[in-house]
Amino acid sequence: xxxxxxxxxxxxxxxxxxxxxxxxxxxxxxxxxxxxxxxxxxxxxxxxxxxxxxxxxxxxxxxxxxxxxxxxxxxxxxxxxxxxxxxxxxxxxxxxxxxxxxxxxxxxxxxxxxxxxxxxxxxxxxxxxxxxxxxxxxxxxxxxxxxxxxxxxxxxxxxxxxxxxxxxxxxxxxxxxxxxxxxxxxxxxxxxxxxxxxxxxxxxxxxxxxxxxxxxxxxxxxxxxxxxxxxxxxxxxxxxxxxxxxxxxxxxxxxxxxxxxxxxxxxxxxxxxxxxxxxxxxxxxxxxxxxxxxxxxxxxxxxxxxxxxxxxxxxxxxxxxxxxxxxxxxxxxxxxxxxxxxxxxxxxxxxxxxxxxxxxxxxxxxxxxxxxxxxxxxxxxxxxxxxxxxxxxxxxxxxxxxxxxxxxxxxxxxxxxxxxxxx
Numbered sequence: 001x002x003x004x005x006x007x008x009x010x011x012x013x014x015x016x017x018x019x020x021x022x023x024x025x026x027x028x029x030x031x032x033x034x035x036x037x038x039x040x041x042x043x044x045x046x047x048x049x050x051x052x053x054x055x056x057x058x059x060x061x062x063x064x065x066x067x068x069x070x071x072x073x074x075x076x077x078x079x080x081x082x083x084x085x086x087x088x089x090x091x092x093x094x095x096x097x098x099x100x101x102x103x104x105x106x107x108x109x110x111x112x113x114x115x116x117x118x119x120x121x122x123x124x125x126x127x128x129x130x131x132x133x134x135x136x137x138x139x140x141x142x143x144x145x146x147x148x149x150x151x152x153x154x155x156x157x158x159x160x161x162x163x164x165x166x167x168x169x170x171x172x173x174x175x176x177x178x179x180x181x182x183x184x185x186x187x188x189x190x191x192x193x194x195x196x197x198x199x200x201x202x203x204x205x206x207x208x209x210x211x212x213x214x215x216x217x218x219x220x221x222x223x224x225x226x227x228x229x230x231x232x233x234x235x236x237x238x239x240x241x242x243x244x245x246x247x248x249x250x251x252x253x254x255x256x257x258x259x260x261x262x263x264x265x266x267x268x269x270x271x272x273x274x275x276x277x278x279x280x281x282x283x284x285x286x287x288x289x290x291x292x293x294x295x296x297x298x299x300x301x302x303x304x305x306x307x308x309x310x311x312x313x314x315x316x317x318x319x320x321x322x323x324x325x326x327x328x329x330x331x332x333x334x335x336x337x338x339x340x341x342x343x344x345x346x347x348x349x350x351x352x353x354x355x356x357x358x359x360x361x362x363x364x365x366x367x368x369x370x371x372x373x374x375x376x377x378x379x380x381x382x383x384x385x386x387x388x389x390x391x392x393x394x395x396x397x398x399x400x401x402x403x404x405x406x407x408x409x410x411x412x413x414x415x416x417x418x419x420x421x422x423x
Contacts, residue, residue, distance in 0.1 A: 027217065027219055028060035028214045028217075028218040029060055029219045029221060030059060030061050030063055030220050031054040031059045031061075031062050032063045032220050032221065033065065034065045035047055035066050035067070036068070037230070038068065038071040039070060039072055039075050039079065039104040039105065040236060040281075041072070041075050041281045041282070042229060042236060042281065043071075043229065044079055046225060046229045047079055048078065051082050051086055055086050060214050061090070061214075062088060063091045063194065063220075064091070064092045064108065064112070065093050065194065066093065066094050066095075066099065066108065066109065067095070067099035067100060067101075068100070068102065068104070070102050070104040070105050070126075071104045072104070073128070074283075075104070076104035077107075079107075079111075088211070089113045089206055089213055090112050090114075091116065091201075092108060092109045092111075092112035093191070094115075094117040094187075095117065095194065097119055097121060100121060101121075101124075102124065103125060106123060106125075106166075107152060109123060109187075110159065112159075114201060114204065114206060115187045116187060116188060116191055116197050116201075117178035117187050117190055118192060119178055122178070123181055124169045124174050125169070125173045125174075126152060126170045126173065127169075127170055127171070128170070148170045149167045149171055152167070153166045156186075158207075158208050159206075159207055160185075160207040161185055165186050178190045189201060194220065198215035198216065198218050201215060203216075235277065238282065238336045239337055242323045242326055242336055245271070245275035246292075246319075247271040248268045248270075248273075249292075250268060252265060252268040252269065254268070283327070284326065285328055288322045288324070288325035288327075288328065289322065289326060291322025292318070292322035293322075294315075295316065295320075298311045298312070298314050298315030299315040299319075302315065302352070309353065316348065316352075320341055320345045323336055323344075324336055374389060374418070375411070375413060376409070376410060377389050377390055379394075379409075379420070380405065380408070381402045381407075381408060387402075387408060387410075387418060396408070396417065397414070397418070397420070398419075398420050398421060398422070399421070402420075407422070408420040409421055
């Protein structure tokens with residue numbers, strides 16, 4: 001009886017507690033994705049993966065804490081498509097103070113359900129440029145600029161923001177501070193910190209997807225690019241990819257002509273595989289690649305064919321043009337810089353000139369076959385008037401007596417005797 005009364009008493013205490021727990025909403029969680037890199041295929045994959053994780057793991061919203069100079073158009077469009085298709089609200093917060101959302105970063109910002117900035121930040125400068133960092137030619141420029149302007153205007157208008165400024169950001173490279181952007185309805189909120197932002201926007205209904213934000217007192221889970229993401233993003237720098245490809249060619253070529261050395265071949269294979277990773281990620285010009293391979297082939301041929309350096313010069317020109325055009329269709333900074341190309345070409349030309357001069361010296365040396373090749377070699381005097389030359393003991397004659405241990409040079413071969421002189 002006592003046990004029954006105790007069980008009833010404990011149950012009576014538990015029922016109000018459980019009812020209260022069921023009545024109180026769970027604390028919202030927000031995934032804050034700190035994006036502080038260029039927009040490229042590697043960082044795009046990482047960001048889209050984190051956005052997908054926020055949606056699948058029950059977060060109330062995903063926040064992209066943005067600070068980027070921009071990047072590649074194709075990668076930017078994939079990020080925008082992922083933002084627009086996500087089932088939970090996507091917030092872009094340009095911060096902390098001092099951050100920027102430039103070029104491709106403006107598209108990532110305007111695609112968000114809610115766009116906010118921290119004080120002392122800026123947004124804009126979205127004019128497309130070509131692979132050298134300069135303006136695009138007039139006819140192509142009209143096509144590219146009109147396409148980009150329409151795309152950004154559409155994003156801004158659909159989210160209830162200033163479409164006129166979006167057009168100016170593309171056509172005139174317009175750039176605004178956070179306060180100016182808020183005044184012109186380019187962004188939705190200015191907030192000093194992310195927690196303050198989440199509290200300020202709680203209960204808002206987004207446009208056009210009509211999603212209600214539940215972010216008050218949210219638990220913020222921060223994620224940043226890991227070492228692997230930063231490393232792979234560095235590896236796809238066109239300058240590094242080009243140099244790795246040349247190093248791979250050199251290492252594998254050395255191993256091919258000198259089998260058994262192993263280390264150059266292994267090093268070359270690593271460089272080549274790493275370069276191929278870059279080629280698989282970045283849009284590659286096959287014409288540029290063919291020129292680089294042609295240039296390397298001409299350098300090798302000139303070592304075996306007496307062309308007095310003509311093929312070497314042609315090969316260096318082909319390699320330089322090929323390296324410049326490998327990624328010519330990418331925007332700045334994703335193009336191959338000219339100073340590294342010039343430096344590599346000059347160094348390679350100097351090395352090849354030295355190699356060819358040595359090869360010519362060998363070709364011009366008079367042929368010596370059989371025992372005659374011993375002429376000119378050096379040896380050491382051994383006991384009994386013998387001389388040790390080229391791993392053999394010979395009788396030797398000289399104009400003066402020879403001392404044991406003395407260094408001598410062979411001047412002539414006379415039957416089975418050597419004519420030598422002391423060094």
